[in-house]
């Protein structure tokens with residue numbers, strides 16, 4: 001449940017790509033809010049638009065439509081220089097931290113670099129801050145002299161987190177931050193993300209295929225299908241009483257077999273192929289794969305509607321919780 005004013009408020013956000021002369025609607029008319037200190041989870045199959053939404057919400061990709069209000073400022077109206085200075089408050093953590101770190105920079109240089117880009121502090125202060133950040137993310141200060149390829153995956157992700165924290169962000173988009181890591185390391189990184197969220201009152205947009213982790217981390221969750229939100233609810237409501245048929249299939253594995261660690265890890269995938277994003281189906285985009293589809297679903301597009309307070313679903317037959 002969200003009681004405070006949102007830190008990030010996104011309304012009607014759309015992003016399309018031109019691919020060989022054809023238009024691909026990667027994100028369509030998405031609206032959401034994220035409150036300081038809270039986590040918004042994004043779930044959906046591969047290609048549903050999670051990463052594009054995360055990047056467009058930070059204006060790392062230019063939106064085609066929509067409004068983005070961050071910390072009281074309309075991001076879409078900012079000129080490039082103003083956007084750069086605002087961007088330090090909005091950071092990203094990636095699935096592959098090695099790819100996001102410059103291989104020619106030592107760990108210390110990589111963390112300092114983010115501070116230099118944003119014009120922060122004297123070099124002495126920066127170095128002190130590097131030491132403090134390394135300690136905070138659970139790494140020895142000596143690692144500042146190492147190159148990223150010399151570290152384990154878990155250590156690289158800790159460096160990615162330290163780099164993101166170095167500029168004192170208010171919001172971090174975590175795009176599959178644990179999926180490349182061993183399970184025991186995943187638990188440590190999740191705990192670290194939770195601890196720093198509490199300490200710094202950080203807002204997260206948390207993207208993961210691991211629905212158990214999304215449930216554990218999130219306050220609110222958006223379910224995306226072909227770039228559109230099909231369900232939006234508190235994590236508690238979504239996982240206890242999913243309303244949209246697509247969400248119900250996605251959650252099937254963790255709801256039915258909570259004791260199975262192996263199945264908890266992966267997302268159940270609905271039968272049939274995800275339709276081409278170049279030619280989405282008429283009516284409800286999920287109708288070719290939905291076991292409940294009737295003629296109306298093929299003709300009339302369902303829009304998000306309230307099924308209960310803080311719970312919306314885009315289905316003609318959405319079940320109230």
Ligand SMILES: Nc1ncnc2c1ncn2[C@@H]1O[C@H](COP(=O)(O)OP(=O)(O)OP(=O)(O)O)[C@@H](O)[C@H]1O
Nearest residue numbers: 017019024026045046047048049050051052053277
């Ligand atoms: N730069 C791009 N140019 C063209 N199409 C793109 C680009 N980036 C993403 N897409 C397309 O946009 C759609 C959404 O992609 P996106 O990467 O956001 O999905 P995702 O939900 O993050 O998937 P995954 O779970 O595999 O990371 C897909 O159809 C993808 O092919």
Ligand code: SF4
Nearest residue numbers: 284287290297315316
């Ligand atoms: S609108 Fe129809 S096709 Fe779409 S999810 Fe609901 S029942 Fe299924």
Ligand SMILES: [Mg+2]
Nearest residue numbers: 050051052175
């Ligand atoms: Mg992605």
